[in-house]
Amino acid sequence: EGVQPQEYTLIKMEVVTPFPPKLSVLEGRNVFLAAATLRPETMYGQTNAWVLPDGKYGAYEISESDVFIVTERAALNLAYQNLSRIPEKPTCLVQLTGNDLIGLPLRSPLAINHEIYALPMLTILTDKGTGIVTSVPSDSPDDYMALHDLKQKPALRAKYGVKDDWVLPFEVVPIINIPEFGDKSAEKVCLDLKIKSQNEKEKLAEAKRLTYLKGFTEGIMVAGGEKYAGMRVQDAKPLIKNQLLEAGHGVLYSE
Numbered sequence: 001e002g003v004q005p006q007e008y009t010l011i012k013m014e015v016v017t018p019f020p021p022k023l024s025v026l027e028g029r030n031v032f033l034a035a036a037t038l039r040p041e042t043m044y045g046q047t048n049a050w051v052l053p054d055g056k057y058g059a060y061e062i063s064e065s066d067v068f069i070v071t072e073r074a075a076l077n078l079a080y081q082n083l084s085r086i087p088e089k090p091t092c093l094v095q096l097t098g099n100d101l102i103g104l105p106l107r108s109p110l111a112i113n114h115e116i117y118a119l120p121m122l123t124i125l126t127d128k129g130t131g132i133v134t135s136v137p138s139d140s141p142d143d144y145m146a147l148h149d150l151k152q153k154p155a156l157r158a159k160y161g162v163k164d165d166w167v168l169p170f171e172v173v174p175i176i177n178i179p180e181f182g183d184k185s186a187e188k189v190c191l192d193l194k195i196k197s198q199n200e201k202e203k204l205a206e207a208k209r210l211t212y213l214k215g216f217t218e219g220i221m222v223a224g225g226e227k228y229a230g231m232r233v234q235d236a237k238p239l240i241k242n243q244l245l246e247a248g249h250g251v252l253y254s255e
């Protein structure tokens with residue numbers, strides 16, 4: 001962990017009912033996969049959520065009504081940030097693994113896709129954020145390659161019990177234009193660098209370096225409707241972030 005705290009926006013991706021048997025103890029509650037992001041302005045382009053298949057997660061009481069599924073480490077941090085029903089004390093209602101979460105249908109704020117699914121990503125770090133990541137393949141090279149892997153490899157889908165319907169219908173959604181890279185910057189840079197899979201760490205680091213800063217400094221919103229389309233990313237970002245927070249669709253989280 002860095003010396004400076006990093007502030008993330010946690011996106012509340014609501015688990016659609018009815019719950020599967022593993023989650024049945026949560027019936028009657030509002031249950032969310034809480035994804036840590038640095039790019040709230042990209043939430044229009046979500047195609048899925050990512051979980052680590054072998055990762056350990058829990059369903060924690062955040063308030064009287066809300067339950068967040070996150071790692072134990074994140075739940076403890078949340079409890080010290082006024083995000084626990086009992087202050088400074090996480091309450092776990094059920095322990096889960098990433099495998100238990102794969103295939104959950106989700107409604108996520110701002111997403112142009114009405115319903116998306118939790119899918120396996122093998123490079124998720126359990127000591128960063130919540131261990132849940134929202135996937136925006138238009139603007140995140142990691143997300144683009146992980147979705148590409150699942151789309152291209154039936155054996156990978158079979159290994160993790162991923163149904164075709166959770167993956168194949170989901171196309172990259174153009175949401176931000178970067179003059180040099182177009183409106184699917186992550187896809188373009190992954191193709192340019194000939195990245196073959198989500199495991200090519202060094203090439204992906206280069207792809208992220210190329211897209212990340214330019215997305216902020218030169219990006220123009222394509223998505224966002226009348227309010228944000230045409231606006232510079234750097235101007236829209238704080239507005240969209242505040243909109244999510246004020247609507248109760250996201251919360252701030254630091255670590």
Ligand code: A2H
Pocket residue numbers: 006036037038039042123124125126127128129130131132133134135136139140141143208212
């Ligand atoms: B970002 P930093 Cl569109 N393991 O959100 C792996 N990656 C994780 C993670 C974890 N436990 N927790 C969060 N992340 C991802 C959107 C996005 C992100 C876009 C473009 C770039 C980007 C959609 N995914 O991040 O190490 C999350 O993905 C590029 C850095 O704290 C989060 O923001 O800087 C970002 O990594 C946080 O990474």
